[in-house]
Amino acid sequence: MVVDASVSRDAAAPAARGRTRRGPSAWVAMYHSVSDCRQDPHDITVTPGRLDRQLAWLCGRGLRGVSVRELLAARARGEERGLVGLTFDDGYADFVTAALPVLHRWQCTATVFLVAGRLGGENDWETYGPCKPLLDADGVRRAAASGMEIASHGLTHTDLTGLPDDLLHAEVHESRTLLAGITGGEVGGFCYPYGTVDERVRAAVRSVGYRYACAIAPGSAAAGDLALPRIHIRQADTAVHLELKRRLARAWGRALEKTA
Template structure:
């Protein structure tokens, strides 16, 4: 039986995983979204409908949690105040972030990080060989998202596997994307997202030396990566409240939690 998210908000329950060591604060976790639209043809399972996103954010609220950008989450962690916060990220910078996701985020008083591709502004998701064609944010869309309180961050220039790129391509993707987004927003870009979640020591070093403050991946990166390979939990259309609760509780055990430092 699935919990009824329309019920009155409930107080957050103690997390048994966090209680294993009472001296450790509960680890925050970072959710990974992509597209928000009514798209039944999705072989990659990266699309959630607006209604599902609404229910997922309602679930967060009813658990005493609030979605924030990764920048806000890291700032809160530095103050020891990350409890009750969940990082929200949207990869690839689809246009439906503005048209569909943003209104839902505002209704639940959430912010998020949008990882965009400044080398494909106003283009399409050409890196996907199958599945639906989806439009990407353009310059005006990016400025609108930033003005709405969202964090704009880089996903590289063109969504290629940087672990297989030569040195020149790697540095261009990492450095030039940051420069372009800084020019567009007028704000220093702090975050990067490793395309496909692929990361190795070379890509971590390139991102660190390019001046970013952090980078997101999917699984934890090589030893010593720290905040330059922040793991995330994939959120899908099938994630009803029960599945979300299981993912929340298992985040630390599966190495997908952002440890307090």
Template sequence: MVADISAAPPAAGPEPASRGRVKRRPTAWVAMYHSVSDCPDDPYNVTVSPARLERQLAWLAGRGLRGVSVRELLAARARGAERGLVGLTFDDGYGDFVTCALPALARRGFTATVFVLPGLLGGENAWEPIGPRKPLLDVDDIRRAAAAGMEVASHGLTHLDLTKATEEVLYAEVNDSRDRLAAITGADVDGFCYPYGYLDERAAAAVRRAGYRYACAITPGPAGSGDFAVPRIHLGEADGAVRLELKRRLARVCRRSLEAV
């Protein structure tokens, strides 16, 4: 699906002080998921089975940890109440989020952030050149997720590498996706996730100007990005108890490193 670029971006100007590059303390641990299904064909390692997800959530709960959306995690951090929380994110807006992930989260009393592509609603993961075609969330699915207490956030319109986008396409991917999701959910859209985890200073600035409160990446991003390049740790099918503990410790090391910058 071609991005709607009919709306021209506003003229560039100084960013408000509140949107400036304020260095903020990073979150302790944000986990990154994608698809949840029993699909053995997984060339990009983005699929976790429902059974494995259940065991991973049980592992968190067994250690006194509660999975929450990034919005909830950042709000808790602002109150100094972040301890014991783990951010859970699901990229790409696969349809199996509502059929497989949502029930597992609900059973534990967990919440999560699902990053969706409003330019591909009801479509499929056409950005992946190989591998199985998987259906994406549609409008009813998004409303169901929001009604269940999940945070619905933007992954752009069509899963493009924003670092290579023209100014018009960048504006559409960042701004139009936020507007479309707000119209569907009837609520503000606070979060953004950079497709492929790719970002640069231009992309991060576009996200700040669009009115988002945070953005998720994989690595910390350009210096001074703060909450507009929240790093995450990938969780997949191979992550059992031992690997989860190692990744939990890795998150602590990453946090200390970031705080020292």
């Protein structure tokens, strides 16, 4: 994503006289794979070294990365200031081997959105790009035991908006049941594959008891706890890019606003 630097100067300028200034708000970062794989046509892989530098940037500004569950609980108490949600989509096996040590180094937690029907398999929903292994049940338990939130990304990583009602229900319900059976804990979060969501899909997610769901850019009218916006974090994102994304989260409609 290319950002016009002139916008950032405007966003950082003091508020006009007589107008209350609103500082940077809480937001949710979206990661996927953490590895040294250079073949990345979807721009969803960061290296462990880059993740380390990005989390160092967070901590250097008095921010802390937390799971979405922890972020929403803090928001309910009015204590979300200084927190950034960290999410890792798809449940790649490299989350445990590469991302987890970096998260621990910086005392961060995160939410891992798992494709429950593909555990121990590969990202076979991709039509091009590298095949990557996914976490198996032991990896899921290891992530949970390390303080990470385990949440659902459906059964098969399918666009839910095109499914008939019975398959939609299976994707949101059976994935939750499978993951809860592995971890022995509640699975309260969901992530829409490809970020696509409509009112029927949102209703299905609500009906089976999820507390929240993550999208990508649902728009201000659709955003809410069942369509939380997120900001994609890339390998190319240095401290300058991250600062711009932090400052412009609300302007882009990617901020985690307080509930009414």
